[in-house]
Amino acid sequence: MHSFGYRLNGLLTFSVTILAIMCAMASLSDNLNTASPSAEIQVTNINRFQKQPQGNDEVSLTMNISADLQTLFTWNTKQLFVFVAAEYKTPENSLNQVSLWDAIIPAKEHAKFWIQTSNKYRFIDQGNNLRGKEFNLTLHWHVMPKTGKMFADKIVLTGYSFPEEYR
């Protein structure tokens, strides 16, 4: 006859195995989900565009960020971390990436949104390269699942440029 302890142990092992299989199936079925996120960002105003006393360009801008990230949500999605970065090239760096705004999206209902916002984080160049500079605005997201691996992707929006003169 099995002791109580032995049976309890057997039961635990069984439940843990079932749980592991369920988790594996969850992340597998998650990968089969094809998402079709979309995003659009308008720069609605350049609020300030100046060279700081230290010689670095600083810009403050207002954006209208609209996105539909609802298809990124599955029953296995805990939340999304999203951020918008300005990306541009300078003679010193092949890629400059400046984070302008970010948010945590806790549920599918909130994954289709638009927000008019000025940059939440300061946009300062490492130099004074921004006059007339072309840049991209990239919406990055990290999908944090309930179980399984986190994954990240982005939408690159092109064709923005800074004014030729400080203002």
Ligand SMILES: *[C@@H]1O[C@H](CO)[C@@H](O)[C@H](O)[C@H]1NC(C)=O
């Ligand atoms: C922002 O963009 C969305 C979608 O294009 C639009 O519906 C909304 O009216 C815009 N908001 C502002 C303040 O421009």
Ligand SMILES: *[C@@H]1O[C@H](CO)[C@@H](O)[C@H](O)[C@H]1NC(C)=O
């Ligand atoms: C913007 O993104 C496009 C597409 O990824 C890329 O080819 C281009 O070099 C980028 N432009 C800048 C200024 O970073």
